[in-house]
Amino acid sequence: MISETNLDRRSLVATATAFALGAFLWPGRARAMTVGEARALIQRLVDEINSVIASGRPEAQMLREFEAILVRHGDMPAIARSVLGAEGWNGASAAQQRAYIEAFSGYLARKYGRRFREFIGAEIRVTNTREVSAGVLIGSVANLRGRAPFEVEWLVSDRSGRPRMVNLFIEGINMLATERTEVRAMLDNRRGNIEQLITDLRGRG
Amino acid sequence: MHSRRGNFGRTCRALLVAAITLVVAACAQPDGFDTINDPHEVQNREVHAFNLSLDQRVLRPVAGTLGEGGTGPVGDGISNFASNLALPRAIVNNLLQFQLVDAMANTLRFSLNTTAGFGGLLDPAGAWGLHKRPGDFGGTLAAWGMAEGAYLELPFLGPSTERDALGMMVDLAIDPLNTLMAPRERAGSLALSVIDRVEDRSRFAGLVDSLLYESEDSYAQARLFYLQNRRRALQRGLADDDIEDIYDDF
Numbered sequence: 001m002i003s004e005t006n007l008d009r010r011s012l013v014a015t016a017t018a019f020a021l022g023a024f025l026w027p028g029r030a031r032a033m034t035v036g037e038a039r040a041l042i043q044r045l046v047d048e049i050n051s052v053i054a055s056g057r058p059e060a061q062m063l064r065e066f067e068a069i070l071v072r073h074g075d076m077p078a079i080a081r082s083v084l085g086a087e088g089w090n091g092a093s094a095a096q097q098r099a100y101i102e103a104f105s106g107y108l109a110r111k112y113g114r115r116f117r118e119f120i121g122a123e124i125r126v127t128n129t130r131e132v133s134a135g136v137l138i139g140s141v142a143n144l145r146g147r148a149p150f151e152v153e154w155l156v157s158d159r160s161g162r163p164r165m166v167n168l169f170i171e172g173i174n175m176l177a178t179e180r181t182e183v184r185a186m187l188d189n190r191r192g193n194i195e196q197l198i199t200d201l202r203g204r205g
Numbered sequence: 206m207h208s209r210r211g212n213f214g215r216t217c218r219a220l221l222v223a224a225i226t227l228v229v230a231a232c233a234q235p236d237g238f239d240t241i242n243d244p245h246e247v248q249n250r251e252v253h254a255f256n257l258s259l260d261q262r263v264l265r266p267v268a269g270t271l272g273e274g275g276t277g278p279v280g281d282g283i284s285n286f287a288s289n290l291a292l293p294r295a296i297v298n299n300l301l302q303f304q305l306v307d308a309m310a311n312t313l314r315f316s317l318n319t320t321a322g323f324g325g326l327l328d329p330a331g332a333w334g335l336h337k338r339p340g341d342f343g344g345t346l347a348a349w350g351m352a353e354g355a356y357l358e359l360p361f362l363g364p365s366t367e368r369d370a371l372g373m374m375v376d377l378a379i380d381p382l383n384t385l386m387a388p389r390e391r392a393g394s395l396a397l398s399v400i401d402r403v404e405d406r407s408r409f410a411g412l413v414d415s416l417l418y419e420s421e422d423s424y425a426q427a428r429l430f431y432l433q434n435r436r437r438a439l440q441r442g443l444a445d446d447d448i449e450d451i452y453d454d455f
Contacts (some may be wrong), residue, residue, distance in 0.1 A: 075451075078451055078452065078455075079451065081455060082451040082454055082455075085454075086454060111415070114411060114415070115411065118412075132445050132448050133450065134448045134449060134451075135450070137443070137448065148336040148337055149336065153443065157451070157452065159450070159452040167449075169433075169437070171434050171437070171438075172433045172434045172436065172437025172443065173429070173433045174433055174447075176449070177239065177429060177433065178426065178429060178430070181422070181425050181426060182420055182421055182422070185421040185422040185425060186421045189421060204419070
């Protein structure tokens with residue numbers, strides 16, 4: 001009687017394992033990121049931003065820390081590439097591409113870091129999550145003194161191989177679209193000279 | 206006197222209806238989230254240059270005297286008061302859009318802040334999480350199916366669209382408070398909104414300065430900010446199509 005139950009249990013476990021392995025190894029089906037993983041990533045990112053703001057360190061130091069946070073949790077090469085566009089990207093040498101990613105990351109961290117610093121003061125709170133075709137959208141709310149709170153939404157994608165932040169929307173204003181307009185206008189005004197663009201990005205934001 | 210005013214009111218309303226019908230017919234093109242419809246770009250850029258010099262010469266220096274981040278409690282009081290006065294108009298539009306929950310929330314907020322908030326100077330409703338739900342006639346026109354129309358930058362007022370500019374005019378005409386007010390009170394309310402604007406300019410100094418003076422093309426940035434923010438607010442959140450997959454381009 002007892003041995004029979006054990007046998008049943010053993011075969012059940014074996015079948016379940018086989019199914020799980022099959023699902024995992026099924027060709028063409030990578031394990032997708034869960035909503036929970038995406039949420040945890042943004043929660044970490046937001047916690048780190050909050051603690052940098054609360055630290056009260058000098059601005060220059062805060063901005064360097066924001067850059068480290070962005071590089072740690074965001075897919076900066078993909079964001080930088082998408083902002084520049086296929087034409088500009090493919091026209092650049094590998095060394096220029098690397099220099100551009102680095103200059104753009106610093107620029108983005110300074111620009112958005114300044115806004116976060118002066119705007120928030122209070123805290124960003126993760127509120128909701130939603131699956132979309134491009135990944136998982138994490139909603140968060142930032143409180144402002146004497147104003148209605150404003151919403152920041154973060155897009156997380158794992159198409160690079162692991163979950164990374166790839167875009168954010170501040171009250172609907174799309175960071176990627178904003179920077180695309182900005183950086184491409186810069187490139188146009190420099191007659192497509194990427195070296196000049198890289199130099200000038202280092203001094204902006 | 207009374208009948209003359211009545212006639213004037215009726216003529217105004219008739220003109221408005223005619224204008225709405227015309228504009229609804231004129232801008233019947235589909236709205237895409239990332240599309241920018243800006244056939245008046247040349248004139249718009251001239252208006253932008255005017256607004257920019259106005260900011261540079263007047264708004265920014267005046268706001269600068271308030272110090273960074275607004276004037277604190279005084280400025281908060283003015284913002285609260287101005288925002289409270291705008292609530293009846295928002296409620297009318299919530300109703301016109303059949304957004305009954307928004308209308309109720311705004312009504313509750315208005316009664317709370319007008320009484321316990323000393324005529325709207327304080328914002329006890331906000332402290333309880335009862336924030337203002339947006340409602341304007343531009344949004345009402347959108348809810349009724351009118352297309353956004355061309356992008357416009359208006360002198361003094363800044364970014365808008367054909368639909369929103371029309372909505373702004375209608376809002377002035379249908380504002381319950383505005384119609385109740387005597388000319389002197391109306392002048393006071395205009396002065397209040399100007400002061401509120403200066404307060405905002407000082408409170409958001411970093412953001413506005415970076416948008417207007419540090420970007421490569423401040424006109425294009427202001428246009429993008431306005432359209433994306435407005436579209437998301439009107440459709441109540443981002444739709445799946447609004448969110449691109451950045452890995453698709455490469």
